[in-house]
Structures are given as C-alpha cells and as structure tokens.
Amino acid sequence: MSEYHDFYVARLAEHSTVPTLLCGHCRSILSPKRIFANDGENRYSLPCDIIGLCSADDCGAVNCCDEAMKGAEQQHYENRVAV
Template identity: 80%
Template sequence: MSEYHDFYTAQLAENSTVPTLLCGHCRSILPAKRIFANEGENRYDLPCDTIGLCSADDCGAVNCCDEAMRAADRERDENRIAV
C-alpha cells in the first residue's frame, strides 16, 4: 500500500516557451529543484518514476510527473521536427 494516499498528477503548462510542470493540485509551478527520480533511499512508495513536490505554502502536494515529462519530450520532438 502506498505511503501517500493522496498524490496528484503534474501537468505540462500550455504555450510555455520552456517546458514547465504545474502541480496537479494547486497549479503552481513545480521548481526543477523539487523534481527528482523516484528511486534509491528516498524512494516514495508511488507508482511513478518521477516525483515533483509542490513548494507552494498552502499546498505541499506530492505529484507524479511521468505523463507531464513524456508530454514535454513529445513537444520538444515535435518542435525539433518543425524546424
């Protein structure tokens, strides 16, 4: 059973020049320093590979970033093709 009963799915910000992940709970920007691989000693018991911790004072949600990261990769690949 997961240690975190409530976790959220991060979203990729639309129309952003730089790929930006948003908290799935409060829609605040997830700082790059608080996005990390879900492995090793600090592994969160969540079914995802990348975790983002919201730094908003009134939130602090744990986010799964897998889908948002894949969307950012797809967007980057599409932009590379369009050039």
C-alpha cells in the same frame, strides 16, 4: 518512510515556450530542483517513476510527473523537428 496514498498528477502547462510542469493540486509551477526520480533515497511509495514536490507555501503536494514529462519530451521533439 511512510506510505503516500494521496498524491496528485502534475500537468504540462499549455502554450508554454519552455516545457513547464504544474502542480496537480494548486497549479503552481513545479521547480525543476524539486522534480526527481522515484528511487534510492528519494523513494516514495507511489506508482510512478518521477516525483515532483510542490513548493507553494500552502500546498506541499506530492505529484506524479510521468505523463507530464512524456508530454514535455514530445513537445521538445516536435520543436526540434520544426527547426
């Protein structure tokens, strides 16, 4: 597999009821079906554990989702505590 030098960092959507990851390039919503662990057959030469592929027609960016996923987990935890 070829090496990826250009990638983007996914962002966690602000003020979203459901944790939503956005493409770091075009800000489109990253589909949960296109977010996966960076290992095995899905291995990309990127310094991150979770990859998200943008499915927007004119984008197709590869996103590192590590920080956004940590933020989503924190948001989920805070919502559980508030109940």
